[in-house]
Amino acid sequence: MAFRAAEYERYTGPRSKRPAWWPLLTATLQRGWSSRWVRRITWISLIQGFGLCVLAYVLNDVVPTWRELTERVGEMAGAEDEIKLDGRVYLWLLNMFVYPVLLPLALLFGYDLISKDLETNATEAYFARPITPASYLLGRTLAFVGFLLAATLGPMLMVWLADYATSEAEHFQEIAKVPLGITLALSFIAVVLALFVQAVSVLTKSGTWTNLIFVVIFLFGSAMASILYNMTDNVDMLSISLLHNVFVVCAYIMDELPKRQDYADPGVVFTVMSGIGIVSFMILMRGLRRRSMLG
């Protein structure tokens, strides 16, 4: 005989000491994954990566003479540099992955991470519990960074591994420093971008406005950058453009910065990006601290 009424019960099970941002991170990842477009973007990136793996295998193993072929084509075309699967190609690949992912992921996923909590007042539910504004922010930001990296760093590393596994030993020297470079570059960009989007959303308190402002900053920034560059002839003006900065950061860290003139000085670019990150972080902490005061 058993009887169980819908009555309040005390909890006697275990309580773990894991940090409070961990469940927040997993819940945020789930939330992202439940969005159809976020899923599509991630899958498309990964599938592209897989496609390139196959390509690397084909080039390295099936037609290993392709280097001579390309050299010959290069000579015929009058190109000075020989085309090979080195750091520069990886830089090019990196940009191929980063640009289609950054903006959509920010617009589809990052934009309402915090502003939705502000709208439904979830922050009040969170901060009355054992979680501090800093660990709240950590959980949310890590989730966003995680998606960005999964859709960019993931396929890149796949390609690199495929390339490394299928090519001859001496090729490894050319691509040895690539993984560290792309990891550093992408992590830096992802963190800055995550903080930036969330800071905008804390300021506007609305997902829609965040998206609008974010698009405007992205596009308008790029347009303004080239206009100002043309007007003042000061190449550092280009650092207003986030897209430009993303490229310079990647190129600089991978040590493949083209020696053309129309790129801002990496020092300036890093200062601007770090500045954006730090200011965003301060805005976020200030907003969240205020929210943690409840009521």
Place this chain on the structure above:
Amino acid sequence: MSAPAIKTVGLSRWYGEVQGLAGLDVTIQHGVVGLLGPNGSGKSTLMRLLTGQIHASRGYVEIFGERMTPGHFKSFRVLGHAPGEDIHFENERACDFLLLLAKLGGESGASARDRVDKALDRIGMTPKANVRLREMSKGMRQRIKVAQAILFEPPLLLLDEPLNGMDPPSRRQTLDLVREYSNTERTVLLASHVLHEVDAITDHLIMLHHGRLLAEGQLSDIRNLIEQKPRRATIRGKGLTQIAAKLLSEDRLSGLTMEGDDCLHLDTRDLTKLLLELQQVGADGQIETLETDDQKLDAVYDMLVGGSAR
């Protein structure tokens, strides 16, 4: 002025396929009338129809003998309305907001200011006149809503949950204001969820349920109409088992519940007779307290609208 303050005839309103209010016939002369009902029972719909914010799907409303329809500005002059929704003039100071409304009402300069000062004084907000609405607590905003409703001292005042969110001093002040207001032959329709406060201020009620009129009139009359329900007396005291045995043997009761040793609930169809009998027992000093709860508004409300799930 013999025309009733409010008269509705077959008043109905649908929102698409959602029924807001159906076939309401009530007439209200003057005094305070409590408007009661669960959420979604049609109170707000009625308020909107009375203030000419929406058209009736069927039937009509007369305010002091004049048909009330949206855009019928003449009738707008005779009523003040404090809606249940929040106000949204966030950046205005309280006094500026009221002044704007006074001017919209046709007053100018000094006389408008005069009205605003008077209204603020009556709700006890004079010290807060310069506070911006967005900086105000919920209770303060509620009071500003009441202030704008009484700005022109209209003969008919419609208040939708005015006490919601107010702290106890403001509650009492607002209820005093309503009581005082209705003493001067004016009409106040007060919608509220807090029954004991309605109970304290008026006996005249309109109860809505599922968009229909459930009951209208004096509380005691409404109670007397509910015949099926036995009435209940609760006594506390000593030696209650004997009392219970005695009453049972005389076949006066339709029900009896013992709660512990010292509390007895007695259900009966003829309350007066039971009370007389209890009086006799009480004279011997056995009864400490006696209560008949069904004269109370919450008991009647419970009977009509349905048990409060405990």
Place this chain on the structure above:
Amino acid sequence: MSAPIIALDGLLVRYGKFTALHGVDAIFSGGSLGLLGPNGAGKSTMLRSILGLVRPTAGTAQVLGVDARKSGTELRRRIGYMPERDAYIGGFSAVRGLAHLAEICGFPKDDAMLRAHDVLHFVGLGEERYREVSTFSTGMRQRYKLAAALVHDPEVLFLDEPTNGLDPQSRARMLGLIERITKDHGLHLVLASHLLHDVERLCQEVWVMEGGKMRLSGSISDLTAAARGARRVTIANDQGAAFHAAAEAAGFACSREGDGRSFVVHHEDRVVEPDEIFRLAQNNQMVITSIRPAARSLEDAFLEVLEGE
């Protein structure tokens, strides 16, 4: 159970130049406490100090024997807070949101989900578990917030205006739930409410605050017992005036209340016994519909405290 549930010692909180709490001393040793005060009395600041969210300028707030500021995070595992405004996790179903909040409090994933289901059943939202909270009605939202405050099985429960905006049925239901949790399961309750009837029903103690100061702390029965010895009597319909006259003639002081049918009867030198009143009514062929000790209502007591500047 030696340490008091809440002990405030000279708690002083300043925000810039504004002083929200002027050195409050108070002790709540357990049971149910009503936190009363007009808007802006410092109730929210006190709540923040107790949850360890604000650093006191001076003094300490100890909760469950622990300093709230030093170990606020640990303390918030043991406290359930129900905010006044709606608060829920958007985009999650009701049960998923609650489980998530329990996980934040350190529940393992599976236990959190089980617990979320149980608590929702308890507050009567079992049928609506898988719906999103944004589709809930006012009454359901209030119960959901209560469930959220309970989901991590706290030892102390802070409820801020839990019956605000509820219709009479939902209000009775909410009060019933709170009563069950505190009476049957021994959770300590701190209830901030403007509806003094609710406080009277649920709490044994009150703290009355005004202007950042503790105006009064004590048990409700002491507060409302000022008129001990007097009785409140209600008479059947139109016999009020006659009763008044008869009582005065019999040597009682009799004051009439609001509706003309109820009276407070007292005697200058002694306690008024119910049998005297019953006999009085019998002799004058009147029907008494109620008789009970004339306690002051909490509302009267509260307003008196505020006015007694």
